[in-house]
Amino acid sequence: MEFPIIDVSKQSVSQFATACTREKAMRMVAWYRFVRPSLVLGTWVLAAAYIRWCLVHASAEELSLDAFMPGISGIGIVVLAMILWTFGRQMDAMNANRVRRMPETSDGPPPVTTLEVPHGEAGRCLVAYHDDDGMISHVVTAPDFERQAA
Template sequence: MEFPIIDVSKQSVSQFATECGKARAVRFVAWYRFVRPVLVLGTWVLAAVYIRWCLANASEEELSLDAFMPGIMGIGIVALSMVLWTFGRQMDATNTNRVRRMPEAGNTPQPATTHEIPEGDAGRCLVAYHDDDGMISHVVTMPEFERQAA
């Protein structure tokens, strides 16, 4: 499927039918609009019932703040690291002055990149050449590699 999942739930059977058959389109709509939301909601309800049962059957020691602190600290550390990671990624994405490391062309001639990829699986088999730093210098298809080796 080539469309994002968030947009999928808004599509009708006729929109799905343009990309696949009518029966498959009905299955997609049933999954994204009914079955998946019921599974998610059911999971949350079961979690809430389980937590309520655990709290109802817990002793006074288990309900103290000291018993919950390791879990609260762990959740807080994970949440903080996710927030910092998100801010760092956003700042990195907006930094247009950053120099990205690209392989140097050096003295090796670069192959033309406007060649046609052969049909079938042969176009998916690639051979990568690396420079002294371990960076990929150029990539050729398997038929081109076999022609060069012969």
């Protein structure tokens, strides 16, 4: 059973039970809805309590700006690198000279496959085409793909 992690916590016991036993489905719902969020929240609460304890017991010398500058500088460098990386990727994506096309094959047309979505599911079935560099050149929905293949 493969669910996207963002959708798992929304699944009901009956939806999990379609892929496994009812007991396992109840354990999975309990884990994703109660135990895991409690662990995450508890970790943040413990981190905040530890930071508060450190600040209360720190000397004036430890709380000076000079003591925090190496950490602040490191965080600033990482943020700057992420911003530059993002702009670089966007500029590369907007490059008009980049060749984006379907790879040419001598085998003939691609094999025809059918993509079935189980009844009652919203289905996020997409077909991605890739260029020679392995980048996604374009994406079509499964019904469009099946119409093209027919």
